[in-house]
Amino acid sequence: MKQIKKTLSVRAVAAQILLQVLDQGKSLSALLPDMANQVKPQDQPLLQEICFGVCRVLPRLERIIALLVQKPLKGKTRIVHCLLLVGLYQLLYMRIPPHAAVDEVVNAASALKNDSFRSLLNGVLRRFLREQAEILATVDKHWQTLHPEWLVNRLKQDYPQDWREIVEANNQKPPMWLRVNSQHCSTQDYLERLIQQGIQAEICPEQPACAIRLQSAVSVNQLPHFEQGWVTVQDSHAQWAGLLLQPQNHELILDACAAPGGKTTHILELAPLAQVIALDVEAHRLQRVEQNLQRLNQQAEVICGDASQPQQWLADGVMFDRILLDAPCSATGVIRRHPDIKWLRREQDIEALSALQQQILTALWARLKVGGTLLYATCSVLKQENQQQIDHFLAQHCDAKLEAIFGQSSVMQFFPQQQGGDGFFYAKLIKRA
Known part of the structure; x- marks a missing residue:
């Protein structure tokens, strides 16, 4: 007899995912593939919409809860707080009839063995519906960035004229x-x-x-x-990576930090006879690289290794014609695709990431042929990871020079655009004798 797989309500699973994101620092991209199996296949897009949506507008929802709930829900009751986030997001941003949205969240409490909180959930959400205009007038009195304060301050510092535009684009759904x-x-x-x-x-x-x-x-x-x-x-601004690298047939090319493989496959589309090594430090993410190569019927050598330690995975004397370094970064340029980044990233992370970028850049530069090209790329908009990183590298390496991008700018910083691409940075370095 075939065993019937038990599924949970979308709201219950969404609350469990949000609890792990907000309290345990886990990412949506890591949680959703596994936990989505707990709901019916037809409900998986709804689950993703709720989880991404709550993370996108989290401060607004938190302010509403603060007005409606006298005693903060902490410890074991945090799951109830997350159910309120789910319920409020549905009422404000989704085309679900209000009574159905409330009922589903209340029933989710039972699914999560929190029956004693059914009346609280019902009362808070129905009070919001009764007093919605007044509550929103208080909450929305001032424009909200929907970003953590440290990140807004960084954006203001780096881009005094453009920070609002970046913030607004981050808060939109991406094309x-x-x-x-x-x-x-x-x-x-x-x-x-x-x-x-x-x-x-x-x-x-x-x-x-x-x-x-x-x-x-x-x-x-x-x-x-x-x-x-x-x-x-693939995002349009991410597509510049392969084009700016200008891969040629029969060259030895390294795609460092390659997962999930979009840039690797683009390199091979542009230069089918190139010898490409796709490197990433996370073995489970390399499965996606293998899948993408298989789908496109392409060949590359896929290696699990640390880009900052090439001696561990590359034979002595092997030198590359071209290197694409899509460096580990804060991902502050792709917040609209991964809104949980706003709540997972911490300001102190930027210093550590900057040091790692510098380490990888220096290590891989030693494996680039004279006359070769290294394209440094990030999906960040922070200058410490981008322009300042390249300025520091050039000051330390007299054999490095910048090649103009698009025939004019020495580097290219893309901002996220509401109907355009994500935030990406590119610097094209040439190794001279």
Whole structure:
């Protein structure tokens, strides 16, 4: 007899995930793949929407709870606090009938063996519905960044003129971008195939020529020839990495910190005969690299290793023609795709990440041929990890020079854009004799 898999309510699982993010510092990208199996497949998009949405607007929801709940819910009752976050997010941001949203959250308390809090949840959420206008007038009296104070202060310091624009973009849902594999068809041809399938999309002149923006996100299963490698889901600003590296056939190329493999596969689309090593320190993330290579029918040497210790995984004397260093960073440029970053990252992390970036950059530079190219990339918008990192490196290495990007700027800092790409930084270093 086939065993029936028990599933929990979406709200119960969402509350459990949020508790681990907020109290244990775990990431949504690590939690969702496993815990999504606890709900019905058709409910998984709803689970993701609730978890991402709560993290996106967390300070606003917290202020509402502070007005409605006299005694803070701590310790074992924190799960009830998370259920309130779920309930308020549904009432404010989702098209779920209010009575259904309240009932589902109240019932989730029973699923989580917190029956004694059913009346509290019901009372708080229904009071919010009765007094919503007054409560929101108090909560929204001043513009909210929905970011931790330390990060806002950093952005103000680095970009006095642009910090508000960055914050606003971070608080939006990101568009879905595709990278068309030119080995199969042109960008225009693929755009036409999408439109024939009823998927509205467009080519944006200011973005890479291989990029297509979808009007609304869709499942990859709906994308024409996705499994045959015709297209890859990748942010438009991330697509510049492969293009700026300018890989050539028969070169030995390192993609450092390669997982999940989007940049590795782009390198091989541009230079199919290149010898590529895809390196990452996390073995479980390299599975995604292998999967992406298999889907695109590409070959690369996949290595689990520490980019700051090349002697551990690379033979003596082996030198690279090109290196793409997508350095470990604060990920402050991709907050809209990973809103939990705002609550997981700490200010002291930036100093540690900056030191690690410097260590990796120096170690890999020693393995680059004279005349070779190292493209330094981050998905951060903080100058300490970007411009200041490169300035420091150039001061320490007289054999390094910057090559202009797009024929003008020595480095390129992309900000997250509401209908554009994420926040990325690029610096192209050439090794001279």
